Amino acid sequence: MSGKNVATSSSIRKSELHSSLSDPVLDTMNFLNEITLRYPGAISFAPGRPYDGFFETEQVLAHLRRYLDHLTDHGASPAQVRTAVYQYGPTAGQIREIIADSLRRDEGIDVPPESIVVTVGAQEAMMLVVRALIRDPDDVLLVSSPCYVGITGVARLLDVTLGAVAETTDGFSLANLEAAIRAERAAGRRPRAFYLVPDHANPSGSTLPGPVRAQLLELAAREHLLILEDTPYRLVSPGEPVPTLKALDRHRSVVHLGSYSKTLFPGARVGFAVADQPVTGDDGRVGLLADELSKIKSMVTVNTSSLSQAVVAGALLAVDGRLSELNAKAAVHYGDAMRRVLDRLAERLPESRRAELGVRWHEPSGGFFLGLTVGFEADDAALTRAAEEFGVIWTPMRYFHPDDGGRRALRLSVSYLSPEEIDEGITRLVAFIESETSHRDLEP
Incomplete structure (x- = not known):
């Protein structure tokens, strides 16, 4: 038997468990997995996973x-x-x-x-x-x-x-x-x-x-x-x-x-x-x-x-x-993916438009991730709207700040997507950012 409000003689109150289990940090990965499964048609810049194309079973x-x-x-x-x-x-x-x-x-x-x-x-x-x-x-x-x-x-x-x-x-x-x-x-x-x-x-x-x-x-x-x-x-x-x-x-x-x-x-x-x-x-x-x-x-x-x-x-x-030799091909692939994300961002958001929207980003020389500052609260609710209405998923940067920072920033992972998915994903992301920023500007 299951149910949110069902209690039995063997039930355990969460307050009796270790306090870490109530910490939002421990819910981070579960939430991202859940939202990815809930919106399978969305393009996800969330997972920091290696590209599947390099793996051969044999x-x-x-x-x-x-x-x-x-x-x-x-x-x-x-x-x-x-x-x-x-x-x-x-x-x-x-x-x-x-x-x-x-x-x-x-x-x-x-x-x-x-x-x-x-x-x-x-x-x-x-x-x-x-x-x-x-x-x-x-x-x-x-x-x-x-x-x-x-x-x-x-x-x-x-x-x-x-x-x-x-x-x-x-x-x-x-x-x-x-x-x-x-x-x-x-x-x-x-x-x-x-x-x-x-x-x-x-x-x-x-x-x-x-x-x-x-x-x-x-x-x-x-x-x-x-x-x-x-x-x-x-x-x-x-x-x-x-x-x-x-x-x-x-x-x-x-x-x-x-x-x-x-x-x-x-x-x-x-x-x-x-x-x-x-x-x-x-x-x-x-x-x-x-x-x-x-x-x-x-x-x-x-x-x-x-x-x-x-x-x-x-x-x-x-x-x-x-x-380093074994990963020479992978390094080129991930470097190209990062460059493609940065190029598509620059094309879709020229400098003047960035200033209007309050958007800026880092330009990493490698790795899987880059941070993007935006002009609105990049929380779980905003992430849900992005997935539901625009078909794109990212990670709130606040998850990574033990000092309660990063509220207006998000993380993009470049490692797992094909070039075509990157192009379409950045188009969707920019549409979401513009929509979210305009809604914020209309608030009293």
Whole structure:
């Protein structure tokens, strides 16, 4: 039996559940999925998913076979090969050496395999790192604002205090981070770590220039602040990437979070954390932060799917660890998609018309997302009108602001649509923006 107002002897009041379950952040993805299903004819700029056209079913089998052959070539017996794909496997991961080799070749990140923990996507990596680092109620996790909702959700689930570091129109602001650190300490709290996506950020699309990265690392070392660097979009973007913060890290100030969801395929659900920070126990023994993350993981997911790790390892072995080469075609595709969205926006909304409507946007050099400022409240009700009346879906930027900002902005994802869908989608979006702005102007 079901019903909104039906109560039984076994019913649970929502107020008795963890408070995070009443947080709008945790409803974000469900709402977007629901509205997409409700309006199947709408063109959706909401999902940050890779383009389906790059996936071939048989590749999965080839990747798996390659990894099994790799094990055999390195002396594994048939029983050991069988165990490697059928059993639980090491909590920290069974392909850490292959990931470490790939990071050296592709990103210039030179760390020992034991500093890596293989996770169920980058989302679990965030959960493990935040749980390990935040000890007391006065510990604070600083986040760039706007920021990826996954880190916000982790903080809510773990009852972790968030401190928002507002981006400027140019993206990350070192001055704003310094001010946030001072403000938290003045209030008696300890800024423990700062999370950001330095390359083609979700949702704003901004990228940290090289000189700013060096300044951020200097600040982190000086203030004893750990940087949580999330990097899903670097190798699927055109052009030569700026070095990662971890590659530039000389003081072990950076915990590097990685994922193969965009560079290989999301269904694998394989990510990793590079946590080479030394941890000294009460007995004087020194280990790595990765060891502590592995302890937490053993009580959360036990281990990452051995089968998924095998497929990822096979894909890495196929290109000698160089994901940049494997994703060369994808990077061109996503770069073309971003350029097409920006060109269509400029055509449909010339500069004079933008000024009239109060519209402006970022021009990212890569990644999947860009932010668009509009002249009206871009809330769930506006999104529903866009889907229902104009056949276009986007994401309210307010979802990504832990500081309650972004009320007149929206996020567009460029990754999942064909060129024809982009053209038609931008036409519909501009018609919606013009209609919504005119209705606002007519209000008393």
